[in-house]
Amino acid sequence: MSGQSNQEKLWEKLEEARERVIRAIATNIDLYGVPSSIGRLYGTMYFHDEPMTLDEMSDALGMSKTSMSTGVRSLLDIKMVQKTYRKGVRKDLYIVEEDWYQSFFHLFSSKWGRAIQHNEKEISLAKQQIEDIYQQAEDEELKETLSRDLAKLEHALEYYTWLKKLVKAFETGEIFEFIPKPSSRNP
Amino acid sequence: MSGQSNQEKLWEKLEEARERVIRAIATNIDLYGVPSSIGRLYGTMYFHDEPMTLDEMSDALGMSKTSMSTGVRSLLDIKMVQKTYRKGVRKDLYIVEEDWYQSFFHLFSSKWGRAIQHNEKEISLAKQQIEDIYQQAEDEELKETLSRDLAKLEHALEYYTWLKKLVKAFETGEIFEFIPKPSSRNP
DNA sequence: ATGTTCGTACAGAATTTATTTTACAAACTG
DNA sequence: CAGTTTGTAAAATAAATTCTGTACGAACAT
Incomplete structure (x- = not known):
C-alpha cells in the first residue's frame, strides 16, 4: 500500500x-x-x-x-x-x-558593542553635567543627592569598561585561553 | 521674571x-x-x-x-x-x-541558559535520530548527507558545551579571574 | 535598443506586542 | 461585619512589527 x-x-x-x-x-x-x-x-x-x-x-x-x-x-x-x-x-x-562561536562573538561586538559605546558616552556626559552642577550647589540636600548620583554613574562606567574588555576578549579569541574549546578529535 | x-x-x-x-x-x-x-x-x-x-x-x-x-x-x-x-x-x-554585573550575569543564566539547555536537548535527540537512520541507510548519497548532518550537529553540541562553561564562569564569578573588575579607589 | 530577470523600496494588510480600561479577589481598617 | 485599598487577571484598544503585493531601476541577454 x-x-x-x-x-x-x-x-x-x-x-x-x-x-x-x-x-x-x-x-x-x-x-x-x-x-x-x-x-x-x-x-x-x-x-x-x-x-x-x-x-x-x-x-x-x-x-x-x-x-x-x-x-x-x-x-x-x-x-x-x-x-x-x-x-x-x-x-x-x-x-x-x-561557525557558531563566530556568530556569538559577532553578536557581542555589534549589538552589545554599539550599546556599550552609546551608554558610556551618554553616562560620561551626564557625569560631567552633574559635576558642573555640584560646583554651583549650595543646598546641602542637593549636594548629597549629586554625590549619590555621581557614585552610581561611576559604578556604571566601571561596569562598561569591564564589558568592553569582555567583548574584546571575544573578538580576539583570547577568551579561549580562559575557557578552551572542548577539543574534538581533531585539535 | x-x-x-x-x-x-x-x-x-x-x-x-x-x-x-x-x-x-x-x-x-x-x-x-x-x-x-x-x-x-x-x-x-x-x-x-x-x-x-x-x-x-x-x-x-x-x-x-x-x-x-x-x-x-x-x-x-x-x-x-x-x-x-x-x-x-x-x-x-x-x-x-x-549591581549591573549581577544583572548581566543573571541574563545569561536565565535567558541564555534556558535556550542552551533546550537546544542542546533537541539537537541531541536529532543526532540520535540521524544515527538511527544511518544504521538503516543503504543509498550512498543518503549516507553522505547523514554524515554531513552529524558533523554539523556535533559541532553545535560542542559549541553549547562551551557556552555552558561560559555561563557558569559568569554565575560563579570566575570570569573575574580572567577579566578583573576595574579597581575603584576602594577594592 | 527591446525584453527579461533580479533584488529591493514602498505602501498597505496581517499579525503580534504593549497599554489601558474594567472588574474582582485578597488583605487590611474601623 | 461593611467599606477601603491594593495588586492583578481578563478583555478591549492602541501601537508596533512583520509580511505581502506592487512597482520600479539596474544588470544582463538577445
Missing part, C-alpha cells in the same frame, strides 16, 4: 530530525534580535548544503521573496549568513556562517 | 542629566528583552533613592498602574528589581538591583 520505498522513508525521517533542530533554532534566535521566521530561514539554510537563492528560500519556506530579501539582510547584518558567488550564476547566492 | 531661585534651577538641571541616562538605558534595554518603556521605568527607579510603589511609578511615568505591575514583574524576572518591605507600609515596595 505504501507508495514509498524503504529508502525514501529514510529521507523523510531525516527531514523530521532536521525539522526538530530548525524548530529549536527558530525558538531561540530571538536572543539575536531576529524574528523566529527568519530563524527558520537560517535553519533551513544551515542544512541546505548548497548556496541558496532568494527564490529557493521563498519556495522552501512558503514566504514572499521580499521577506527573504529583508530576512537575509538582517542575517547578513549579524554575520550569520554570507554572500557567495558562483561562475555563471546571475542570482545572489547565500550560505550560512557555520 | 523667572520665578525660580538659582538652586531650584540646579535641581532642574540634575533632572536633565538624569534624563539623559534614563534615555540611554531605555534605548538599549531591548538587549535584555524588555520593552523600552519598561527600561525607562528601570531608569527612574535607578535614580529614585527610596523604594517605590506601583502608584508612584504610575505617577512618575504617566502610565497605568497595570502596566507598572506587569513591567515590574518582568524586571523581577530578570532580577533587575527586587521587592522590599518596610514596617507599617501596606503597599508593595520595589528597589533596583544596582
